[in-house]
Amino acid sequence: MSWQKEVDEIGKRKTLAEAMGGPEKLKKQKADGKLNARERIAGLVDKGSFREIGQLGGAATYDAKGELKSFLPSNMLFGRAKIEGRPVVVQSDDFTVRGGAADAAIHEKLVQSERLAGEYRMPLVRMIEGTGGGGSVKTLETMGFTYVPEVPGWDLMVDNLSLVPVVALGLGPVAGLGAGRLVMSHYSLLVKGLSQLFVAGPPVVAAVGEKRTKEELGGSHIHAKNGAIDDEAASEAEAFAMARTFLSYLPSSIHELPERKPTRDKPDRREQFLIEAVPRDLRHLYKIRPIIEAVVDQGSFFEIGRQHGPSIVTGFARIDGYPVGIMASDPMVLGGLWTAATARKVERFIDLADTFHLPVVHMVDNPGFMIGRKAEEDGTIRYGSRAMTAVYQSKVPICVVILRKVYGMGGSAPANLSRFKWRFAWPSGDWGSLPISGGLEAAYKSDLEASDNPKALLKDITARLNQVRSPFRTAEKFRIEDIIDPRDTRPMLCEFVEQAYRVLEPGPKARGFRC
Numbered sequence: 047m048s049w050q051k052e053v054d055e056i057g058k059r060k061t062l063a064e065a066m067g068g069p070e071k072l073k074k075q076k077a078d079g080k081l082n083a084r085e086r087i088a089g090l091v092d093k094g095s096f097r098e099i100g101q102l103g104g105a106a107t108y109d110a111k112g113e114l115k116s117f118l119p120s121n122m123l124f125g126r127a128k129i130e131g132r133p134v135v136v137q138s139d140d141f142t143v144r145g146g147a148a149d150a151a152i153h154e155k156l157v158q159s160e161r162l163a164g165e166y167r168m169p170l171v172r173m174i175e176g177t178g179g180g181g182s183v184k185t186l187e188t189m190g191f192t193y194v195p196e197v198p199g200w201d202l203m204v205d206n207l208s209l210v211p212v213v214a215l216g217l218g219p220v221a222g223l224g225a226g227r228l229v230m231s232h233y234s235l236l237v238k239g240l241s242q243l244f245v246a247g248p249p250v251v252a253a254v255g256e257k258r259t260k261e262e263l264g265g266s267h268i269h270a271k272n273g274a275i276d277d278e279a280a281s282e283a284e285a286f287a288m289a290r291t292f293l294s295y296l297p298s299s300i301h302e303l304p305e306r307k308p309t310r311d312k313p314d315r316r317e318q319f320l321i322e323a324v325p326r327d328l329r330h331l332y333k334i335r336p337i338i339e340a341v342v343d344q345g346s347f348f349e350i351g352r353q354h355g356p357s358i359v360t361g362f363a364r365i366d367g368y369p370v371g372i373m374a375s376d377p378m379v380l381g382g383l384w385t386a387a388t389a390r391k392v393e394r395f396i397d398l399a400d401t402f403h404l405p406v407v408h409m410v411d412n413p414g415f416m417i418g419r420k421a422e423e424d425g426t427i428r429y430g431s432r433a434m435t436a437v438y439q440s441k442v443p444i445c446v447v448i449l450r451k452v453y454g455m456g457g458s459a460p461a462n463l464s465r466f467k468w469r470f471a472w473p474s475g476d477w478g479s480l481p482i483s484g485g486l487e488a489a490y491k492s493d494l495e496a497s498d499n500p501k502a503l504l505k506d507i508t509a510r511l512n513q514v515r516s517p518f519r520t521a522e523k524f525r526i527e528d529i530i531d532p533r534d535t536r537p538m539l540c541e542f543v544e545q546a547y548r549v550l551e552p553g554p555k556a557r558g559f560r561c
Contacts, residue, residue, distance in 0.1 A: 055114075056102075063101045063119040067142025075142050079240060080218055081282050083123050083140040086173050090286045091127035091136060098125040099162075100155050119143060121176075122152045124159035126168070129290055132298055135163040138173040141218055145176045153198040160202035167299035169211040171289055174228050175218035175241075197223060203230045208401060208558040211296045213289045216241040216275070217282055219260055228275065230561055232398055233292045233350065235277040236266035237285055243269050273354040273390060291348050295362040295369040296402045301552050303403050304369040311343040313366050313540035320532035324411075324450055324474040334359055334376045337409065337449070341365075341536040347372065355391035357382055365407070366540040368547055371399035371442075374409035375449070384456045385416045389429035392459075393436040393560065400440035401559050405546035407539060408461065409447045414454035434459045439557065443468060443546035447535060448526070452477040468542055470528040472535075475517040 066072060066082060075082050081089065087096050104119040121143035127136050137159050163170035186192055206212055207230065214231035216224075219242045228234050228243060236243060244251075244264035251258060266278035279285035297304050317340040324332055338347055342363035349361035357379040361372050373395060375382035384392070399406050415421070415430045437444070437459055444461040448471035451457070457477060461469065490507055494500040513519075520526045530538060 059102050059114075059117060062117040063104065066119060066140055067121075067144075071142035078218075080141070080175075082142060083138040083173070086217065086282065086286075087123065087127070087136055087138050089283060090171065090173070090289065091129055091134070092131065095128040096125055096136065097127065098123060099158070100124065103155060120152050120155055121147070122155050124155055124162075126162070129169075129171075129293060132169070132293075133166075134169045134171060134293070135159055135166075136171050136173070139175045139224070141175040147177050157199040157202065160199045160206060163212075164202060164206045164209050167210060167301055169213070169293050169296070169298055170206060171293075172212070172214040172227055172231065174214060174216055174220050174224045176220070177222040177224045197226070200226075203227070204558070204561075207232065207561055208300070208554065210299045211293055211402065213292060215285050215289060216243055217285065219244075219247060219264075221245065221247045232401075232559070233277075233289070234275040235279050235285055235288060236269060236275055237282055238266050238278045238280055240282070241266060243274060270351075270353040273351070273387060276351045276354075278353075292350075292362070295348065295364075295404070297552070300401060300403070300554055303547070303550055303552050306367045306369075306547070307364065309343045309346075309364060309367040311366075314537050316533040316536065317341075318533065320535060323532060324472060326474070328450070328476065331377045331381075333378060334374050334409065334411075338363070338372060338374055341407075341539055342370075342372070343367065350395070351391055355385065355388035357385060357388045358392060360391060360395040362404070363407075365536075365543045368543045369404055370543060371395065371404040371406040372409075373406060375411040377411050377450070380416065381413055382411045382451065383413055383416045384426070384430055384433075384459075385421065386424035386426045386429040389415075389426065389433040392433040393429070396433070396436045396440050397560050400436075400442050401555060403442060403550045403552060405442050405543060405550070406440075406444045407447065407542075408444055409449055410452055410457075410460045411448075411450040412453070412456050412460070413451045414456035430456060430459070436560070438462045438464070441555065443542070443549065445469070445539065445542040445546075447539075448472065448475045448477070450474045450476055467527055469526070470530050470538060471517055471526050472532045473517060473529055475520075475526070475529070476515060477517075477520070478515065 064084070072082055100120065104117055106117045107115045109115050121140040123138045123140060125136060127134055160170070162168065212231040214228045214234040216228050216234070216236040218240065220228050221244050225243050225245060242260040242264040248258055248260055248263055251263060266275070269275045270278045277288065279288055295304060320337065320340060323337055338359065342365055346364040347361055348363065349359060351360055357376055359374045359376050363370055363372050373392065396406070415426050440462070446460045446469040448469070452475070461467065494503060497503040517526060517529055521529055
């Protein structure tokens with residue numbers, strides 16, 4: 047009456063599954079400088095926490111007596127695990143089994159893993175290599191027919207973006223559906239020199255007359271700059287660390303709030319250098335990242351997407367232990383001007399913060415939208431307006447810190463100005479519909495032409511207008527809520543964050559995440 051025979055069969059099949067694509071394929075994976083699917087899971091999650099689901103799925107052959115002859119496991123592993131003690135769902139493509147292409151079980155495993163993450167409110171980490179569940183010409187011959195393309199589980203991938211944090215790591219060449227799975231995430235990266243991303247790989251591209259290596263066609267240096275991915279890592283180990291750090295700032299799902307963690311950094315800390323961080327001369331530039339580091343909890347700033355749309359810095363940080371989103375103009379890049387790429391970066395980051403209930407601190411030195419023929423060709427006004435729309439549709443509290451320039455339509459984008467304006471400026475603040483220096487000669491053209499000494503007149507007009515542009519004149523009319531000593535920025539932000547978390551409410555937003 048014992049079921050020992052069947053239990054032994056379970057063990058036998060699990061042993062075969064753990065062999066993955068076999069010794070030769072595993073040896074090649076290692077020779078190529080890549081971890082295998084199981085090593086990647088072990089490197090990402092808490093030790094001993096992975097519980098595989100569907101390990102017995104794969105392609106089997108049987109002899110005439112019905113006895114198992116061979117077993118090729120599915121080329122996608124998934125299951126439950128923990129990262130820093132929190133439950134997560136992990137997918138790991140196995141490139142040693144037919145290069146990650148479709149096989150007997152992969153589609154349903156992909157669907158079930160996405161469904162598990164969404165229904166049980168767990169963050170999802172995808173580790174992708176190959177086509178990641180996409181098609182294979184060899185599969186078509188085996189099937190004996192072709193089909194109208196569908197993407198199993200795409201609806202779940204769309205839904206999960208508005209439900210749980212989704213991280214995607216490209217850990218080798220990633221094409222087709224694998225490429226789609228990579229970018230359909232809140233945070234994605236490639237490993238420098240090891241991973242590439244493309245709609246179709248070099249052999250397919252060569253068929254249309256373009257010969258490229260994998261790195262030339264879709265290396266991380268291309269996609270980190272164009273915004274298809276968020277970051278690049280130096281190694282697989284660094285990729286795992288970046289994924290864990292990203293998740294540490296977010297709740298497990300939209301039905302929770304981000305977790306406050308203990309900090310030894312004092313809320314009333316004041317950094318002396320801030321009083322001279324912004325030069326008095328508008329033509330002189332300054333570095334924004336030291337300013338960010340000075341006002342958030344020490345060592346907590348995690349930058350996201352540094353190479354894409356670089357005139358604005360985005361990332362996560364903690365302020366008095368509370369997770370927040372950070373946006374900050376970078377005057378070292380185009381003076382902080384918003385390009386089309388910058389605007390797309392802002393839109394996506396605001397959606398991310400709003401989806402997962404992160405208050406936002408926006409440090410502004412923005413002379414407006416980029417101008418000129420290239421800016422018009424890029425559709426800057428379209429993407430700038432979309433970014434402003436995302437800001438106005440967001441419901442999380444946003445605190446604006448005006449460091450210097452705030453001009454024009456772009457200058458009106460830092461926060462929803464129809465809501466309570468939690469906003470203050472440094473004494474270096476300079477604002478208006480356009481820069482005074484840029485419009486002065488045009489505005490006083492007739493006066494200057496009629497003057498016997500136009501240079502002297504221009505100097506006099508400039509002096510008068512420089513008095514008008516004083517931020518204290520704006521404060522007198524309550525058009526700016528406060529002007530502060532820059533050294534008081536951190537204490538002010540700590541007060542903002544404490545109040546912001548009082549009004550945050552978990553739950554879904556009226557609109558979904560715009561990938």
